[in-house]
Amino acid sequence: MLSGCGNLDQRLTAASHEIGRQGAGVSLPALPARCRDAMPRVTPRAGEKWRAVQGRWQIVADGVDRRTADCAAFYDEVKAGLSTPVPSAATGR
Secondary structure, three states: OOHHHHHHHHHHHHHHHHHHHHHHOOOOOOOOHHHHOOOOOOOOOOOOOHHHHHHHHHHHHHHHHHHHHHHHHHHHHHHHHHOOOOOOOOOOO
């Protein structure tokens, strides 16, 4: 008969942990400045062959891809650092 109260206590504890976690707020680090840079434009030069223009564009695109990977890795690290383990109902914490 009294086992229902234990379940209620666990639910209330879990709810209070969640309310506290959400109310605590998060202070994110600044986004690296290069993550906000626009992709440079490749414009053809007078008399330049199109394959050269394409080659320069590929170099620029590869740089943007590396920057995107760096920014994604940065935020993956931030996300991992901010993630908190969810309290287990079995341990009561």
